[in-house]
Amino acid sequence: MDDEPDVDVIVVGGGPAGACAALVAARAGLSTVLLERGPFPGSKNMYGGVVYPRILDRLIPNWWETAPIQRWVTRRSTMVLTDTQALTVDYRTEAWGKPPYNGATAYRPDFDHWLAGHAEAAGAQLVCDTTAVGLLRGASGRIVGVRTDRPGGDLRARVVIACDGVNSFLAKEAGLFEHTDAKHYTLGVKETLALPKEVIDERFGVRGREGVDIEMIGCTSGVNGGGFLYTNLDSVAVGVVLKLPKLAAQQLRPEEIIARMKRHPAIAPLIEGADLKEYSAHLIPEAGLAMMPKMTTDGMLVAGDAAALCLAAGIWLEGVNFAMASGMYAGEAVVEAVRNGDVGVEGLAGYQRRLSETFVLKDHRRLRRAPEIVLSDRVQHLYPAMVAGIAERMFQVDNPAPKPRLRTILKQERKRVGIRRRDLARDGLDGLRTFG
Amino acid sequence: MIAACVKWVAGVPEPGDERFAGISAADQAAVELALRHGASMGDDVVVVTAGPPAAERALREALAAGATRAVRVDLPADATSSDVATALAGVVGDAAFVWCGDYSTDRGSGSVPAFLAAERSARQALGAVAVDLADGATISVTRRLDGGRREVSTVSAPAVVSVEGAVARLRRAGLAGVLAARTAPIEVRRPAVVVPDVAAIVHAYRPRARTLPPPHGSTLDRLRELTDAAAAPAHGETVHLDPADAADRILTALRAWSYLT
Numbered sequence: 001m002d003d004e005p006d007v008d009v010i011v012v013g014g015g016p017a018g019a020c021a022a023l024v025a026a027r028a029g030l031s032t033v034l035l036e037r038g039p040f041p042g043s044k045n046m047y048g049g050v051v052y053p054r055i056l057d058r059l060i061p062n063w064w065e066t067a068p069i070q071r072w073v074t075r076r077s078t079m080v081l082t083d084t085q086a087l088t089v090d091y092r093t094e095a096w097g098k099p100p101y102n103g104a105t106a107y108r109p110d111f112d113h114w115l116a117g118h119a120e121a122a123g124a125q126l127v128c129d130t131t132a133v134g135l136l137r138g139a140s141g142r143i144v145g146v147r148t149d150r151p152g153g154d155l156r157a158r159v160v161i162a163c164d165g166v167n168s169f170l171a172k173e174a175g176l177f178e179h180t181d182a183k184h185y186t187l188g189v190k191e192t193l194a195l196p197k198e199v200i201d202e203r204f205g206v207r208g209r210e211g212v213d214i215e216m217i218g219c220t221s222g223v224n225g226g227g228f229l230y231t232n233l234d235s236v237a238v239g240v241v242l243k244l245p246k247l248a249a250q251q252l253r254p255e256e257i258i259a260r261m262k263r264h265p266a267i268a269p270l271i272e273g274a275d276l277k278e279y280s281a282h283l284i285p286e287a288g289l290a291m292m293p294k295m296t297t298d299g300m301l302v303a304g305d306a307a308a309l310c311l312a313a314g315i316w317l318e319g320v321n322f323a324m325a326s327g328m329y330a331g332e333a334v335v336e337a338v339r340n341g342d343v344g345v346e347g348l349a350g351y352q353r354r355l356s357e358t359f360v361l362k363d364h365r366r367l368r369r370a371p372e373i374v375l376s377d378r379v380q381h382l383y384p385a386m387v388a389g390i391a392e393r394m395f396q397v398d399n400p401a402p403k404p405r406l407r408t409i410l411k412q413e414r415k416r417v418g419i420r421r422r423d424l425a426r427d428g429l430d431g432l433r434t435f436g
Numbered sequence: 437m438i439a440a441c442v443k444w445v446a447g448v449p450e451p452g453d454e455r456f457a458g459i460s461a462a463d464q465a466a467v468e469l470a471l472r473h474g475a476s477m478g479d480d481v482v483v484v485t486a487g488p489p490a491a492e493r494a495l496r497e498a499l500a501a502g503a504t505r506a507v508r509v510d511l512p513a514d515a516t517s518s519d520v521a522t523a524l525a526g527v528v529g530d531a532a533f534v535w536c537g538d539y540s541t542d543r544g545s546g547s548v549p550a551f552l553a554a555e556r557s558a559r560q561a562l563g564a565v566a567v568d569l570a571d572g573a574t575i576s577v578t579r580r581l582d583g584g585r586r587e588v589s590t591v592s593a594p595a596v597v598s599v600e601g602a603v604a605r606l607r608r609a610g611l612a613g614v615l616a617a618r619t620a621p622i623e624v625r626r627p628a629v630v631v632p633d634v635a636a637i638v639h640a641y642r643p644r645a646r647t648l649p650p651p652h653g654s655t656l657d658r659l660r661e662l663t664d665a666a667a668a669p670a671h672g673e674t675v676h677l678d679p680a681d682a683a684d685r686i687l688t689a690l691r692a693w694s695y696l697t
């Protein structure tokens with residue numbers, strides 16, 4: 001028959017979501033093909049640089065012994081910047097520098113390649129240099145496979161798991177996205193700058209494999225967004241995340257925004273003398289719940305960035321862990337569905353259930369308003385100046401004038417910057433509700 | 437039988453890193469020509485590599501693209517060119533034509549095809565920039581000469597031909613081929629143990645240092661002197677034509693000087 005499957009499962013995309021989906025399916029004994037358009041998994045992938053692999057405890061015990069990690073994040077800083085000021089909240093702990101660890105910097109061509117290697121070892125057939133260009137549908141309209149860009153490129157399967165990343169053509173073709181809107185996306189751009197390891201250790205106050213993760217706000221030349229700086233072993237990643245409509249309206253080039261951020265007095269000394277090794281850019285599905293598609297249709301599931309599961313909420317920029325987890329849950333649901341002989345929406349319902357019961361959707365629900373708050377005009381353009389102004393006046397000694405009261409400073413700074421008391425109270429409450 | 441010989445190089449610039457491993461564009465062109473040649477003659481195409489097990493990936497890619505059979509001769513990556521040629525000759529002994537790339541991604545001296553031709557007492561046409569398979573039994577091979585000239589030779593079996601990367605582009609393997617090649621059998625042969633002639637290589641020849649006068653003249657002049665660019669006939673000519681005729685004139689000249697065919 002025409003619809004007879006060649007394999008049980010096709011996973012499209014060899015990123016973290018696809019690798020975990022294929023790993024789970026193959027390990028359960030399903031014949032699994034993992035399609036990747038690049039020459040190897042990770043070759044086309046970029047991100048800021050910090051991955052939180054805790055979820056891998058379930059798939060790869062002691063993953064930290066073999067994962068291609070650059071540095072373990074033992075310092076996390078959040079910086080609020082104006083053109084001339086910087087207020088930093090800095091936290092460091094020894095605990096994150098030893099097993100079972102917390103976050104780590106890693107290069108995606110290393111990390112994704114390593115993770116997909118586990119899927120291959122479990123029996124998944126990795127096919128690189130191959131792009132899925134469309135979906136195959138059976139007589140009932142059910143999705144029964146994908147068309148690839150190779151000659152004779154149709155491949156049929158019981159289930160397709162689309163892990164093809166942000167702006168997923170497969171999810172769109174399957175009709176899972178009701179609408180897409182540029183305002184739901186941010187553009188992430190990043191420079192990788194080479195510096196000798198000793199220089200990084202010295203400038204960032206770390207040793208051995210310890211690393212630093214800095215998130216910034218107020219450093220994006222008036223375009224709503226944020227910045228980051230992460231340390232690898234002998235390079236640092238410096239980048240910004242920019243709201244698309246604002247970027248378009250401001251007519252600024254993203255590389256110019258990075259260049260300005262690099263000239264900031266608080267950043268420049270950290271990266272002085274570094275060699276530019278790589279410039280990369282990628283879209284981020286920023287809006288979380290507000291943009292999520294339906295997760296399943298008959299014969300297909302969607303996971304990772306393709307399902308807009310990236311958590312991009314201000315000081316959190318976590319996509320890889322959400323991709324790995326959703327890929328894993330998609331894999332589990334598919335194994336269940338194939339065993340039960342029902343790969344329709346009903347049969348695949350285990351996927352949505354798993355997402356809802358775990359951090360994947362719980363975090364998204366709790367932080368549903370976070371992207372909007374963090375990227376709002378006041379948080380972006382007014383609060384950094386107010387907060388930095390307060391800090392400056394608190395620590396400034398104006399003898400013979402006596403020290404002003406904090407309450408007075410707050411009021412004066414709020415007025416100077418131009419924030420209404422009512423808005424401040426409302427934003428404070430909103431922030432507390434979301435992040436509290 | 438038509439054969440293609442390829443050299444798999446384990447990771448440039450990171451040795452041992454499979455992400456950067458593979459065969460050169462020239463070797464890929466050799467595989468493509470072998471496939472076309474085999475198809476035109478209705479003959480089997482065997483693809484051979486001398487190398488470690490990891491090199492089988494290159495063979496699988498050739499199988500996916502349509503090669504009939506694949507053989508790996510188990511040799512360490514640092515075997516000398518003549519040992520590699522001996523090992524390959526043992527496999528491609530009765531092939532009418534053996535296609536090779538004229539450089540690999542590491543050493544790239546292109547000596548293996550020459551050794552191989554000598555080993556088999558076959559004809560050799562090395563460094564082809566264009567190939568015409570004609571009737572298949574006798575092919576025509578274009579090679580570079582100095583001064584932008586070309587040499588066209590007619591080559592019949594048995595022959596070893598090495599080609600540059602631009603001669604042909606390896607076809608895109610079909611999906612079914614790629615999937616089937618993953619588990620296709622690959623014949624592994626173990627050559628007799630090669631004992632390198634240590635005595636012959638340990639005493640490297642060291643010429644005595646000699647003082648040379650510092651270089652004179654401009655770098656460009658010295659480059660002209662070293663290459664024989666100066667000896668090439670002067671083609672200079674000034675013409676005044678309208679654009680369309682000028683374009684025709686340029687094309688005619690480029691053809692006459694063998695820059696275009």
Ligand SMILES: Cc1cc2nc3c(=O)[nH]c(=O)nc-3n(C[C@H](O)[C@H](O)[C@H](O)COP(=O)(O)OP(=O)(O)OC[C@H]3O[C@@H](n4cnc5c(N)ncnc54)[C@H](O)[C@@H]3O)c2cc1C
Pocket residue numbers: 012013014015016017018035036037038041042044045046047048049050051052130131132133163164165166187188189190239240241281282283284303304305306310317318319320321323
């Ligand atoms: C600038 C920036 C900074 C970020 N920083 C962080 C961070 O610090 N930490 C963090 O956790 N996350 C971060 N993220 C988010 C993170 O990168 C993503 O959430 C994550 O990569 C999603 O994984 P995925 O597997 O869903 O998709 P991807 O990683 O995008 O993988 C998709 C894969 O599918 C392949 N593919 C796509 N289409 C096809 C097709 N049609 N056929 C075959 N293959 C296809 C691609 O080549 C790719 O390998 C950042 C993102 C950006 C852009």
